[in-house]
Amino acid sequence: MSHGEQDPAIYWSTPPIPSVEVMQLTHVTKRFGPVTAVDDLSLTLSPGQTVALLGPNGAGKSTAIGVLLGLIPPDAGTATIFGLSPERAVRAGRVGAMPQEGGLIPRVTVRELVAFVAGTYPDPLPVPEILATAQITELAGRRLDKLSGGQAQRVRFAVAVAGDPDLLVLDEPTAALDVEARREFWDSMRGFAARGTTILFSTHYLEEADENADRIVVVNQGRVIADGSGADIKKTVALTTVTVTSPPGVALPELPGVTSVEVRGDRVHLRSVDSDATVLALAAAGAVRDLEVTPANLEDAFLRLVRS
Amino acid sequence: MIGYLRLELMRVLRDATFLMFGIGLPVVMYLLFSNLGLAPGDRHDAGLFVMVSMAAYGGLGAALNNGAGLAEDRTRGWLRQLRLTPMTPGAVVAAKAVTGVVVVVPAVVAVLAAGRVINGVELGFGQWAALVGLLWVGTLPFALLGLGNGYLMSGQAAGLATVVCSMGLSVVGGLWFPASLFPSWLAAIARWTPTANYADLSWHVAFGAAPTLRSVAVLTGWLALFGLYARFAYRRGARKV
Structure with missing residues (x-):
């Protein structure tokens, strides 16, 4: 009974909804020797979502x-895709994936590779459309061993989408790319996401997660430590900074909402979970001088989450 | 699987190293040995002997090389990428094996064609056909040895193993220098090598005799042994994808 944790009254008053999750990791644990790479991790994706798996290197994203x-066989827990085992879902052609690296062989052209991979799927996209989606049409005749890093990455993306999968999985697709190549890559990806395919990608770049995903799942040390939209994540750790010029005689750490106080020169930086209340309290104390309120940025939120 | 077979064959046919060393080198060595009179015996017999030896060397080299290519495929993440397509692992192995069987043909035929066209070797049609057939089928044990190396080793090690196996087994098997020139202890070893027995099937045919049962039996033994090796390597190596 998958709805076991729900309030029984609610559960029984509405008819059970048929299972629609695209994929599900249930209490997955994987150890490599003494290292627990994935620690009792559960994750469910709904159709059409673009989800970022965000975490520092070594967080367990790739595992x-x-x-x-x-x-990778898990030590405990299960993985299912569209209710099938991963192997069967892959065999059925419902999954396209871009592993972190590799997969390009020498002496084969871009078009030959893409056409071959598309041919292994039951219902692939037409090759010209795949090339256009990945923005590699002009590279079609190029040998795979003669591509730049950014070009190679877009070709690998083309391989992942060739079969018109229902679930697309990208493992750190931009890890080795420079800024320009990253931007081009995400342009391609957004073009594909517009089709409504469910996408899961991992990254350790916050902006990438914030800009390209509807939902961010923050992973650290093999566990999910936050899950929500970019705005949700910011709210969770609410790191708005209120800065004023050092007010004498105010007990700053005791102001409402303040979680930490940092003095730099004559400026005081207050980190607050409720900046409105903090500012009002400062005003009441007559301490509003050169007030600045800086909203949380995701980078801070992320670092804070990962360190806690 | 047909698509994968086509892709694999395309990769082999564009591999300049393979074309040069896998197909070209045996032809060049054959022409050198046969025309410079480096082989013993009279010119006709020696030429025939060397033609079969070098065709065998080319055939087994091609078979070994193909299997060892799996190691490079794994290092490059290609086997993992294939696992993420709807192709079954069985189809991948089957296509790789069929590729190995196919690429042996040009290596063997190139040397025999050089014999016929450049050196004017005259044999009956049946003999030519039997030579191609035996030199082809006889590479099976080497194809399995190559697959075993490919699954067990890293890309570089497998490449080295290919060279060591093809050269080493060819020399000890008497393909480069006839075993009749060997000291007796080495000649005794040569009689049990897969290479000597593989070439011996065709040496007999080239000189108008039927292959011996002993060669067939010894080669079959090696087939079984290398088959077990390939199976062991597959079970260990497949996990590393």
């Missing part, structure tokens, strides 16, 4: 994706 794709 979790490996388990999800059936490449």
